[in-house]
Amino acid sequence: ITPVLRDSNLYRYKGFCFFKEFMKPEFIESLQDFKIRDDDVFMITYPKSGTIWTQQILSLIYSEGYRNGTDQTETSERVPWIEFQVLSKDPNYDPNSRPSPRLFASHLSYRFVPQGLKNRKAKIIYVMRNPKDVIKSLYHFEAMAIYAETSPDFDHFFQKFLDGDVFAGSWFDHVRGWYTHKDYFNILFIKYEDMIMDLRSVVQQMCMFLGKELDNESLDIVVKRATFNEMKADPLANKENMAEDFFDLKTGKFMRKGTIGDWKNAMTVAQSETFDHIFQEKMGDLDLHFTWDI
Numbered sequence: 001i002t003p004v005l006r007d008s009n010l011y012r013y014k015g016f017c018f019f020k021e022f023m024k025p026e027f028i029e030s031l032q033d034f035k036i037r038d039d040d041v042f043m044i045t046y047p048k049s050g051t052i053w054t055q056q057i058l059s060l061i062y063s064e065g066y067r068n069g070t071d072q073t074e075t076s077e078r079v080p081w082i083e084f085q086v087l088s089k090d091p092n093y094d095p096n097s098r099p100s101p102r103l104f105a106s107h108l109s110y111r112f113v114p115q116g117l118k119n120r121k122a123k124i125i126y127v128m129r130n131p132k133d134v135i136k137s138l139y140h141f142e143a144m145a146i147y148a149e150t151s152p153d154f155d156h157f158f159q160k161f162l163d164g165d166v167f168a169g170s171w172f173d174h175v176r177g178w179y180t181h182k183d184y185f186n187i188l189f190i191k192y193e194d195m196i197m198d199l200r201s202v203v204q205q206m207c208m209f210l211g212k213e214l215d216n217e218s219l220d221i222v223v224k225r226a227t228f229n230e231m232k233a234d235p236l237a238n239k240e241n242m243a244e245d246f247f248d249l250k251t252g253k254f255m256r257k258g259t260i261g262d263w264k265n266a267m268t269v270a271q272s273e274t275f276d277h278i279f280q281e282k283m284g285d286l287d288l289h290f291t292w293d294i
């Protein structure tokens with residue numbers, strides 16, 4: 001375990017950054033033995049890449065657009081975390097005893113997920129977003145998340161992100177790790193930008209992967225309930241119910257902008273060029289392309 005220099009709430013462990021307070025190494029290691037069922041579905045992201053959005057979509061797909069008896073349950077509880085168990089509002093939350101098919105969310109790297117996922121029967125949806133927008137989104141999120149240290153300014157945060165001194169560690173390692181180990185898993189890669197540009201097609205793609213056949217009407221409902229404005233107005237989807245414990249809503253909103261290209265409002269030309277250079281160096285050999293702007 002090596003100390004992370006720029007954020008004292010975090011520690012670095014095997015290339016990943018965890019919260020010191022509630023993610024001890026023994027707990028994290030124990031997740032690898034979590035017993036996987038063949039019909040489990042994991043939704044995995046680097047932070048700020050479309051997590052809550054995909055949680056919403058998944059839970060809607062599985063309940064055909066409705067909440068079917070979970071009307072008072074937050075999206076993030078319907079697709080609960082595997083590693084943030086302490087963040088659950090349910091004091092008895094036990095991922096083991098969830099009824100099948102279980103839907104889980106995770107920010108873990110491929111190294112730390114339950115090893116049973118390598119049976120390639122359980123499914124993983126990995127959502128990624130162009131990293132310049134991830135930087136911008138995370139910069140704002142850091143300011144409102146009570147458990148993350150706030151950077152004094154964007155320049156400071158930019159460097160911190162490049163150094164991987166943020167929760168979940170380096171974006172490059174996370175995406176590269178999952179992408180280059182895809183053959184070990186039954187995994188579907190989705191891009192945030194594709195969701196923005198054609199949500200219906202992406203939902204259809206997810207349904208196909210999940211083996212869920214939705215009729216047109218149910219599909220329409222899923223898409224409608226997963227739009228930015230619907231989610232922003234829905235206290236069960238916008239995380240504002242969790243606010244008092246985890247977020248300072250005076251500083252920002254979880255459902256912030258939901259667009260492509262907002263990085264241009266923060267990054268200088270020089271920073272953008274530096275980023276492009278690093279991106280090319282670290283990811284250029286991969287067949288991975290992002291939409292940076294529309």
Ligand code: A3P
Pocket residue numbers: 045046047048049050051052053133136137138140226227228229231254255256257258259262
């Ligand atoms: P911005 O900060 O750029 O607005 P995560 O859930 O992984 O933390 O990601 C949060 C980001 O996803 C935020 O980005 C948020 O606005 C965006 N988001 C959440 N739901 C969305 C939706 N329905 N449509 C578009 N963007 C959405």
